[in-house]
Amino acid sequence: MPQVTYILPDGTETTLEARDGDSVMETAVKNGIRGIVAECGGACSCATCHVFVADEFTNLVGGPSDLEDDMLDGAACDRRDGSRLSCQIKMCADFDGLRVEIAPKQV
Amino acid sequence: MPNIVAKILIVGAGQAGMQIADSLRENGYTGQITMVGDENALPYQRPPLSKAYLYGDADEESLQFRNQKFYQDNNIELILGDAIVAVETNAHGGSATTSSGAILKFDRLALAPGSTPRKLEIPGSQLDGVLYMRSLADAQALKARWQDAKNVVVIGGGFIGLEVAAVAAKAGKNVTVLEGGDRMMARAVCPITSAYFKDAHERRGAKIILDARISNFVGEQKVEAVELADGTKIPADIVMVGIGVLARTEVANLLGLELSNGAILVNEFAETSNPIVVAAGDAVMLPNPTGAEGLVRLESVQNAVDQAKAAARTLMGVREPYRALPWFWSDQADIKLQIAGLSTGYDQTVVRGNPNQDAFSVLYYKEGRLLAIDAVNQVSDFMAVRRCLSAGQTIDSVAAADSETPLKTLITA
Numbered sequence: 428m429p430q431v432t433y434i435l436p437d438g439t440e441t442t443l444e445a446r447d448g449d450s451v452m453e454t455a456v457k458n459g460i461r462g463i464v465a466e467c468g469g470a471c472s473c474a475t476c477h478v479f480v481a482d483e484f485t486n487l488v489g490g491p492s493d494l495e496d497d498m499l500d501g502a503a504c505d506r507r508d509g510s511r512l513s514c515q516i517k518m519c520a521d522f523d524g525l526r527v528e529i530a531p532k533q534v
Numbered sequence: 535m536p537n538i539v540a541k542i543l544i545v546g547a548g549q550a551g552m553q554i555a556d557s558l559r560e561n562g563y564t565g566q567i568t569m570v571g572d573e574n575a576l577p578y579q580r581p582p583l584s585k586a587y588l589y590g591d592a593d594e595e596s597l598q599f600r601n602q603k604f605y606q607d608n609n610i611e612l613i614l615g616d617a618i619v620a621v622e623t624n625a626h627g628g629s630a631t632t633s634s635g636a637i638l639k640f641d642r643l644a645l646a647p648g649s650t651p652r653k654l655e656i657p658g659s660q661l662d663g664v665l666y667m668r669s670l671a672d673a674q675a676l677k678a679r680w681q682d683a684k685n686v687v688v689i690g691g692g693f694i695g696l697e698v699a700a701v702a703a704k705a706g707k708n709v710t711v712l713e714g715g716d717r718m719m720a721r722a723v724c725p726i727t728s729a730y731f732k733d734a735h736e737r738r739g740a741k742i743i744l745d746a747r748i749s750n751f752v753g754e755q756k757v758e759a760v761e762l763a764d765g766t767k768i769p770a771d772i773v774m775v776g777i778g779v780l781a782r783t784e785v786a787n788l789l790g791l792e793l794s795n796g797a798i799l800v801n802e803f804a805e806t807s808n809p810i811v812v813a814a815g816d817a818v819m820l821p822n823p824t825g826a827e828g829l830v831r832l833e834s835v836q837n838a839v840d841q842a843k844a845a846a847r848t849l850m851g852v853r854e855p856y857r858a859l860p861w862f863w864s865d866q867a868d869i870k871l872q873i874a875g876l877s878t879g880y881d882q883t884v885v886r887g888n889p890n891q892d893a894f895s896v897l898y899y900k901e902g903r904l905l906a907i908d909a910v911n912q913v914s915d916f917m918a919v920r921r922c923l924s925a926g927q928t929i930d931s932v933a934a935a936d937s938e939t940p941l942k943t944l945i946t947a
Binding site: 449459466468472473474497 | 581921
C-alpha cells in the first residue's frame with residue numbers, strides 16, 4: 428500500500444499507509460489525523476482539507492481542476508504553490524512516499 | 535477545571551453522534567464515552583449514498599468516518615446494532631437499557647438520533663422495489679436492484695430524489711420524477727432555482743411531473759407501475775420515495791423531553807428540557823444559529839457537525855452558544871448546487887450568470903442586506919458569500935448583479 432506522510436502545523440510528521448484509491452483526505456481522517464476537517468466528506472464542496480503538496484511531488488500529483496481551483500481561492504488559508512484539496516488527490520502506487528503539509532487553518 | 539462528568543452516553547452513531555465523540559476527545563475529555571447506534575455498520579457518511587455509492591465510485595469502507603483502530607485508540611466504546619429501549623435520569627445522571635439487555639450508566643446523555651424517511655402509505659406501499667434512501671441498508675437495497683432496473687420512478691422532487699434521478703438518468707434508465715408541489719426543492723430554494731433544476735433534469739433525460747397526484751402502486755409482489763389519480767400508469771422497476779424525513783424522537787419520548795414541531799427542542803447550548811441531556815443534529819429544533827429570531831430545524835451535515843461541537847462544549851462545562859452559518863450542497867449529475875445562509879424571509883433576489891449555461895447563482899436579500907446564496911456550478915460565488923456572511927458582512931445588490939465582477943471584491947461591512 429502506498430505511504431503518505433502528513434506534516435502537521437506544529438511540525439510533527441505522521442506516515443500512514445493508504446488504501447489504493449482512497450484520497451489523501453480520507454486516509455488522514457479515517458486514522459484520526461487532526462487538522463484536516465473535510466466537512467463535506469470529499470465532495471469538493473467545503474475547502475476544509477487544504478494541504479500543500481511538497482515541492483518534489485507537485486509535478487507528479489498535478490494541479491487542481493477548475494472547480495477545485497475556485498474552491499482553493501476561498502480556502503481559510505491563503506493558497507500557495509502546491510495548494511490542493513486533499514479529497515481530490517487519490518492515492519496510488521505512483522504516489523508512494525508522498526509528503527503533504529496540512530494548512531494551519533481550515534475553517 | 536477537573537472533569538466532573540466521567541461517563542457520557544451518546545445515542546446515535548451518525549454524523550452528529552460521531553462528532554460529539556470526536557470533539558470530546560479533541561477537547562481533552564478523558565472520561566468514558568459510549569456510543570450506541572442501531573445500525574450494524576461502523577459509523578459512516580450518508581451523503582455519498584445517493585451519489586458516489588450509487589454510481590459505484592465509493593464502497594462501504596470508503597464511507598466510514600473512521601477506521602476501527604481510531605475508536606480503540608481514542609477509547610470510544612461502540613455498541614452497534616442495538617437500541618435504547620428504556621432510560622431514566624436523576625439529578626446527577628441516569629441509566630439506559632438496550633434491546634440486547636445491556637445496562638449503560640451515564641452522567642450525561644447526548645442524543646443524536648437523526649431522522650427517518652417519511653413513509654408513503656398508499657395501496658401497494660409494501661411491494662418489493664418500493665424503496666427509501668437514508669441508511670446504508672436502504673442504499674444497498676436500491677443498489678441490489680439497480681443493474682436490472684430499466685424504469686425508475688422517483689417520488690419527491692427534493693434533494694435526495696433529484697440526486698438519485700440524476701444517477702439513474704446518467705446510467706441510461708427511464709426516469710420519472712413525481713413531485714406533488716408545483717416546483718422542485720420548494721422548501722429550500724426560490725422559484726428561479728427550482729425552474730432551472732426542472733429544466734436541467736429534463737435536458738439530462740428525466741421526465742418530470744409536477745402537481746402529481748399518486749393513487750397507488752401496481753404489482754403482485756414486485757412493484758410494476760405507479761398509478762396516478764388520472765389513471766396514468768408509469769412503469770416502474772424501482773420506486774424511490776424521497777418525501778422528507780421525520781426527527782427520531784423515540785428516546786426523547788421515553789424521557790418526556792420537550793418537543794417542537796415533532797423535533798427535540800434545544801437551546802443555543804444544545805441543552806434539552808432535561809438538564810442531564812443534550813441533543814444535536816437532524817432531530818432537533820434549535821434557535822436560528824445565524825442569530826436571527828425563531829427556531830429552525832436544519833437537516834444538513836454542517837449543522838450536525840457544528841451543533842455537535844456545541845453539544846460537546848456544553849458537556850465539558852464550556853458556555854459558548856452555537857453560532858454558525860448554515861451551508862449545504864447537493865451534487866446532481868454534473869450540477870453542483872451549493873447553498874450558504876438561510877433565505878427565509880427574503881424580499882429580493884439577484885441573479886448572476888446564466889441558468890441556460892448551467893452556471894449561475896441567486897443571491898437572496900432582505901431589506902437590502904444579503905441573506906443567502908444558491909450557487910449552481912459557481913463555486914467562487916458560493917465561497918465568497920460563505921466568507922462574507924460568516925463574517926457578518928454583506929454585498930451590495932446592485933453591484934452583485936454584474937456577473938463580471940467577482941463577488942469577493944464586493945464584500946463590505
